[in-house]
Amino acid sequence: MDVKLLDRRLRDNPPCYASAGSAGLDLRACIDAPLEIVPGQTVLVxxxxxxxxxxxxxxxxxxxxxxxxxxxxxxxxxxxxxxxS
Incomplete structure (x- = not known):
């Protein structure tokens, strides 16, 4: 599996396992400003x-x-x- 970091902010703090028992990586929202989502709204983050x-x-x-x-x-x-794939 190839993982590419597209957002420069992740270069210093890339997704990682939170603990030795973690089954996967934690993803974060890479947004430039606070995001308000109203009930029923769909947003791609x-x-x-x-x-x-x-x-x-x-x-x-x-x-x-x-x-x-x-x-x-x-x-x-x-x-x-x-x-x-």
Missing amino acids: PTGVAIHLADPGLAAMILPRSGLGHKHGIVLGNLVGLID
């Missing part, structure tokens, strides 16, 4: 990361795991993001 999977037998997933997102009603639009 950049992560500043691109992933390339050359092996067609591999896939990656983006899963909602944040308690903060759950508490504020912010979820993935399709609930699971699948990245495949």
Whole structure:
């Protein structure tokens, strides 16, 4: 898997495992200003990361795991993001 950092702000603090028991990396919103999302509104939020999977037998997933997102009603639009080759 190739990971490319698209946002310069991530170069000093790239996504990483939060603990030894973490199954995946924590993604952040790479935005330039505060973002207000009203109920029912859909917004695409950049992560500043691109992933390339050359092996067609591999896939990656983006899963909602944040308690903060759950508490504020912010979820993935399709609930699971699948990245495949």
